[in-house]
Amino acid sequence: MDNRCVLISHARCLIVKIVGEVDLSWSADIRKLILDAVGKSPISVVDLSEVGYIDSSGIAALVEGLQTAKSQQKKFALLAASQPVCAVLELARLDKVFNLIDDLESLA
């Protein structure tokens, strides 16, 4: 599976769709796209359904997105996080910190 990260415009939010294995080799690109989405939209969602692996640098990009959104009174959610992503979020004790949603209809 090739690694890629794209910004998708949705009626209610901007979605950062990540595919592949997130690690130090390209997490800076992901961070940039997440912060870009947070800057442009009141609601940002990171779709993690097709992420097979994530390391601490990828988690850091998600945390930075969340903190930036909070500081601007914006909403930030993680969509359909895959099992490997959920496991790392739990290991980092961040599974209760993020707004984890199963689908876009769940956006409050």
Place this chain on the structure above:
Amino acid sequence: MSSRALVRLTIPAKAEALKRLRDDMQRALSSLKLVPQVRANLVLALHEAAANVIRHAYPTAGEGRLRLKVWHERGFLRFMLRDDAAPVDSGKIKPRDLSECRPGGLGVNFIDDTMDSWRIRPSSKKKGNVLIMRKRLRCGHG
């Protein structure tokens, strides 16, 4: 008891090489009857250890190399990661308080949570560091 190496790997100290380390670890650990999440955590811990060396120990990206050896001995999986970087201050390498929600600094926590013990020391050679980690294999290798 067996001390045959499950993995012997040398990679350049650059982020693009981390996938190879993960793939080799995954393949080697698949031969053991590990609970899948334990295996995944071990791969993550090794990845984080190598990523920390790449990010922090080598000042110029891709300038050095990393050598990994994994073996099974006396009920433990043992991991040795060597680099040729300047000696690090081992006292500064410790897990952080996870109640603080901030980006970065999680790698050591992942290692600390996963392994039964770990320590880093300067290499006996003129330069470099050696990280030793071990994980007890439980009945059924969970």
